[in-house]
Amino acid sequence: TSSKAKFVFSLLRIIANSANSVVDITRILQEYGISEQNISRINLEAAKRAKYKDDGDHAFDVISDQNVPDLSEKNKVKEIHSMLSQFIVLAKNNPVSTTLYKIIRTETNVYKGIANDNTIENYIERSVLSDIISSAYDLEAINSSATIGDFLDFVEQLVKFDVETDRGLGGEDAVQVSTVHQSKGLEFKVVFVVDVAARKFPLKYTEKQFYVPDDLAKGVKPSAAPDVEFKREERRILYVGMTRAIDRLFLTYPTQYEGNKRGNKASKYLIDVKPEQNASVDFTKIPALAAQSVSTSFDAIEILKSQKVTNAIAQMQSGQVQSAIESMMDLAKIKYFQEKKKLEGFDLGKFAIKSSDDIEGLLNGTISERKKFS
Known part of the structure; x- marks a missing residue:
């Protein structure tokens, strides 16, 4: 999972429900360098305030007033609360896609911090962040008045669908890779x-x-x-x-x-089990392989390219033209990166979108044919 995406979704969960956000506030405080001691003090104060109440975990209230014993870094905590409050107002007054674009692209360093780093890892990070914004457009095509809470539910359903689909694709004769x-x-x-x-x-x-x-x-x-x-x-x-x-x-x-x-x-x-002497263990030492001259470091790009092609086709078939165009623009970037081994110098303006010269005639012809049979 993308670390940048985790940060963004923590912000979104706070925006959607600031009254119950202690876990995500903790993540944001850590991201902005607040010490573990101060985070512990904030969480302790929040727990005290919430002990005999059922109106939330009070973490957002604590970083608002900073009335916490022995709390240092108050100015930094105040700035973080101010940022979160601005995002809450931003979300109330704007569509989900606009809110996400501003949070990811302009109001934080989430994207700007890796915008000029052309390593494959950060290229994939940027792609994930762009996909989050694209998902917001997809949701708005279904529900134009969607909220951040609706978006979080939407993404959760997409993730559940992916997990269920992946489990069914393996079959018996397949290698499955997972964590313990x-x-x-x-x-x-x-x-x-x-x-x-x-x-x-x-x-x-x-x-x-x-x-x-x-x-x-x-x-x-x-x-x-x-x-x-x-x-x-x-x-x-x-x-x-x-x-x-x-x-x-x-x-x-x-x-x-x-x-x-x-x-x-x-x-x-x-x-502890002494594998070399243990009769129940077949211990084998395999000699190191010679270094391969062919690098496989760009295999991840082919995977990303395949995903974008699949996305573009599915988006066109479902009528999500804007998202399909964005996927094709990403494919243009991928092609440039494969050729140049960098993104520096890529000009999106050269990615011209031009309709076929005879499309107007074909469409008019279709209208004429319909009139014949009406």
């Missing part, structure tokens, strides 16, 4: 759990300072120290991945990462 968490409840004849390496399983533990209200902590307080409990949870996650296999399970790890001079070790969880 996404694989819960599923089983496969053969499973590969990759990168079971040191610093991956378990990940490096980082102590986090945050406040958990007492009524939420009841019954879930870990029995061990946080770092010990963290490693136990990491072991449980690996266990989930391993137990997805019905017939065969492969656990792999690299002895060295590309571009890293340091050697790499297996996860301590693998070392």
Whole structure:
């Protein structure tokens, strides 16, 4: 998932329902560099205010008045609240597409911060942000008076549809790629759990300072120290991945990462079972492959290109002409990037949209034919 898109959707959820937005406000505060200590103080104050009320989580109220014990960075918090308030007013007075365009393109650094960075990662980020705006146009074609809340519901339905469709496309003879968490409840004849390496399983533990209200902590307080409990949870996650296999399970790890001079070790969880001496384990060490001369770094562009072609066709078939034109403009950018290996110098003005010379005659002829049979 795009990090820029997550930021945008946090803003949208705050706009749609500022009274219940503590999670998204926390994300925005983190994005703008507010310290974890101050975020914890804000959340603690919000929890106190909401304790005996049922009118929301009060996080937005707290960043509004900043009446929080020991709170520093008040000016920065005030600026963030002012920005969010302006976005709420913006959404009330404008269509969803206009609101999204201004938030993404002009009122924040979401797009501007990566506009001139022509790495493939940021090119894809920009494409995702453009697709969000296009989705707003698609919704307005259905509901011209749609709100930000309607847009969030619309996107949620699109995501659900994609998930359901993807699950049905795999078939039996196909490779499915997922995270361990996404694989819960599923089983496969053969499973590969990759990168079971040191610093991956378990990940490096980082102590986090945050406040958990007492009524939420009841019954879930870990029995061990946080770092010990963290490693136990990491072991449980690996266990989930391993137990997805019905017939065969492969656990792999690299002895060295590309571009890293340091050697790499297996996860301590693998070392614990002593795979080289364990009769139940078929341990194989595969020699490193020679570096390939042909780069595959632009495979992602072909995937993106295919998606845009599919989108353009579907949009034309459903009468979404504006969205189809935008998809075709994106295809022009992709073609330019493939040829030049950069977007610098791309001129959208050269992407001329010209109708066929005889389209007017054909349309008039169609009208004449209709009159004959009327």
